[in-house]
Amino acid sequence: MSSEQRALIDARLAETVREERGRLVASLVRVLGDWEVAEELVQEALVTALETWPRDGLPRNPGAWLLTTARHRAIDRLRRDARYRERLGIIGEELRSMSSSWAETGGVLAQDDRLRLIFTCCHPALSREAQVALTLRTVAGLETPAVARAFLVPEATVAQRIVRAKRKIHDAGIPYRVPEAAELPARLEQVLAVLYLVFNEGYLASAGEAAERRDLAQDAAWLASLLVRLMPDEPEAIGLLALMRLHLARADSRFAADGSLVLLPDQDRGTWDRAAIAEAHALLERGLRMGRVGPYQLQAAIVACHATSPSYARTDWQEVVALYDRLLQLTPTPVVALNRALAVAELRGPAEALAALDPLASRLADYHLYHAARGLLLRRLGRVEEARATERRALSLTANPAERRLLEERLTAP
Amino acid sequence: MKYMVLIAGPEDPPGSTSPERSAAYDRILRWWEEQSSSGKVIEGYELQPSLTATTVRRDEAGNVTVTDGPFVEAKEMVGGYAILDVADLDEAIALVSDWPSSATLEIRPLVRQD
Incomplete structure (x- = not known):
C-alpha cells in the first residue's frame, strides 16, 4: 500500500x-x-x-x-x-x-442518541470537571491522555474523574434521557457552559502550548455544531456556535510570529477569514430571528460587530455599547461590566470608562485584566505613574507568559 | 429507586414562634401529605433540634465515647429526613425542589439489598 x-x-x-x-x-x-x-x-x-x-x-x-x-x-x-x-x-x-x-x-x-449522551454527561449532579472530561471522552471521542494534556492535569486524574462520573451516573440513578420541556432551559445552560469552558481553554492557550490544548477550541466548536444539528431550534446553542466560529475565523491574528499576544486594535484584519465570518454572521442572524435572545447570542453579536468592521477606528461603538448594556441586564457580572467599560472608553472617552470601573474595584481586585484595563485608561488620561502601579498589580496576578510579556512591554515603555 | 433526603437548614432559636414560622410549618405539612399520598415519600420525620443530639463514637478497638451535640457543628443542621421511592435522580431532584421552605437538601441513593 x-x-x-x-x-x-x-x-x-x-x-x-x-x-x-x-x-x-x-x-x-x-x-x-x-x-x-x-x-x-x-x-x-x-x-x-x-x-x-x-x-x-x-x-x-x-x-x-x-x-x-x-x-x-x-x-x-x-x-x-x-x-x-x-x-x-x-x-x-x-x-x-x-x-x-x-x-x-x-x-x-x-x-441519534447523542443528545441523551450529551445531557447525561453534562448533568448538574456531576462536577464541572467531570462534565468536561466525560463529554470530551465520550461524545467527542478524545482519548484520556489527550484530555489530560489539554487540561494540564495528570492522566490518572482524568481517568479517575471519568470512572467516578460513570459510577455516579449508575449508582445515583442519573437517567439517560433528554430533559423534559420544563427542565430544558436550565439543563441546556449547563451543556452550553461546558462547551464554552472547553472552547476558552483552547482559545486562550498560546502558540507555544501543547497541540491538544489548542485543538480544544476546534473540539468545542465541533461539539457545538453537533448540538445545533441535534437541536436546530435552540437560538442560544446557535449563538454559542456562531460565537466560537467568529473567534476561530480571527484566531491567526491573535499571536505574532514570536508567539506574543496581539490585541484587537493591532490585529492584522487581512488575515481574518472573511468567508467564515460571513457564514458565522448569517448563522447568528438565523438564531436572532427566533426571537429568544440570550447571553451567547449577545456575545456573538458583539464579536460580529468587531469581525465585520473594516478597522478598529471604524467600529460601531454605539452598537457595541448597546449590546453590552443588554448583556449586562441578562448577566450582571463584574467581568461583563469591565468589558462594557472598555467599549465606553471608545465611545465616550477614557474618563467616563474609568468612572465605570470604580464600582468594580472590590469585586475584581484579584482579576489581572481589571488592573490591565485600568492601566490603559490611566495612560490615555496621561496619569502614567498611576498606570504603572496598576500594571504592576496586574503583572503580579497572571502567570500566562503572553500576557506577562505584554504588560512588561507597557511597563518599560517611556 | 430509593433515596434518602437529608433536609438541612439554619435552626430556629429554642422556643421561637411567629406567624411566618407556623405558616411555613403548614406548607411543609401539606407537602408531606401530598408526597406521601402519591407514594413518592415512603417514610420520613422531622428531627428534634440539634441541642437534643448525642454523638456516640466507637473506635476500632471498640472504645466508646459519648458526647453532647451533633457530629458536625455547622450553620446548617439536619432537621429531618425523607425516604423517596421514585424513578431516577431527576425525579428526586424535581420532588425536593418543591420543598416549600428555604433549605439545603442532600439526596443519597440507598444501597440496594438484593
Whole structure:
C-alpha cells in the first residue's frame, strides 16, 4: 500500500471515529444500559478497523461496518455474561434493528442518541470537571491522555474523574434521557457552559502550548455544531456556535510570529477569514430571528460587530455599547461590566470608562485584566505613574507568559 | 429507586414562634401529605433540634465515647429526613425542589439489598 493510501485511510478513520464513535456509544449505552461495556465494544470495533482497513481497503460505509462489528462482539459478550442472560433476546433484537435501519437510511442511524449522551454527561449532579472530561471522552471521542494534556492535569486524574462520573451516573440513578420541556432551559445552560469552558481553554492557550490544548477550541466548536444539528431550534446553542466560529475565523491574528499576544486594535484584519465570518454572521442572524435572545447570542453579536468592521477606528461603538448594556441586564457580572467599560472608553472617552470601573474595584481586585484595563485608561488620561502601579498589580496576578510579556512591554515603555 | 433526603437548614432559636414560622410549618405539612399520598415519600420525620443530639463514637478497638451535640457543628443542621421511592435522580431532584421552605437538601441513593 502506498503512503498516500495509508494517509487517506488514517484521515478517513479519524473522521469516522469522531462522527460515528459517539453515535455508536450513545446508542449502545441506551440498549445495554452500561457505559463501560458500550465504550469497550466500540473501542474493540475501532481496533479491528485499524487492523483490517489498511489491509482490505476502506469499507463502503465505515459507520455501518463499525456497528456490525460492535454488534457481533456485543452478542458474544452478552452470551458469556450472566447479567444479560434474561435480556439477551431483547437486546439482540434492538441491536439488529439498529443495524438494519442504518443500512436502509444509507449510513444514518434512524435514532441519534447523542443528545441523551450529551445531557447525561453534562448533568448538574456531576462536577464541572467531570462534565468536561466525560463529554470530551465520550461524545467527542478524545482519548484520556489527550484530555489530560489539554487540561494540564495528570492522566490518572482524568481517568479517575471519568470512572467516578460513570459510577455516579449508575449508582445515583442519573437517567439517560433528554430533559423534559420544563427542565430544558436550565439543563441546556449547563451543556452550553461546558462547551464554552472547553472552547476558552483552547482559545486562550498560546502558540507555544501543547497541540491538544489548542485543538480544544476546534473540539468545542465541533461539539457545538453537533448540538445545533441535534437541536436546530435552540437560538442560544446557535449563538454559542456562531460565537466560537467568529473567534476561530480571527484566531491567526491573535499571536505574532514570536508567539506574543496581539490585541484587537493591532490585529492584522487581512488575515481574518472573511468567508467564515460571513457564514458565522448569517448563522447568528438565523438564531436572532427566533426571537429568544440570550447571553451567547449577545456575545456573538458583539464579536460580529468587531469581525465585520473594516478597522478598529471604524467600529460601531454605539452598537457595541448597546449590546453590552443588554448583556449586562441578562448577566450582571463584574467581568461583563469591565468589558462594557472598555467599549465606553471608545465611545465616550477614557474618563467616563474609568468612572465605570470604580464600582468594580472590590469585586475584581484579584482579576489581572481589571488592573490591565485600568492601566490603559490611566495612560490615555496621561496619569502614567498611576498606570504603572496598576500594571504592576496586574503583572503580579497572571502567570500566562503572553500576557506577562505584554504588560512588561507597557511597563518599560517611556 | 430509593433515596434518602437529608433536609438541612439554619435552626430556629429554642422556643421561637411567629406567624411566618407556623405558616411555613403548614406548607411543609401539606407537602408531606401530598408526597406521601402519591407514594413518592415512603417514610420520613422531622428531627428534634440539634441541642437534643448525642454523638456516640466507637473506635476500632471498640472504645466508646459519648458526647453532647451533633457530629458536625455547622450553620446548617439536619432537621429531618425523607425516604423517596421514585424513578431516577431527576425525579428526586424535581420532588425536593418543591420543598416549600428555604433549605439545603442532600439526596443519597440507598444501597440496594438484593
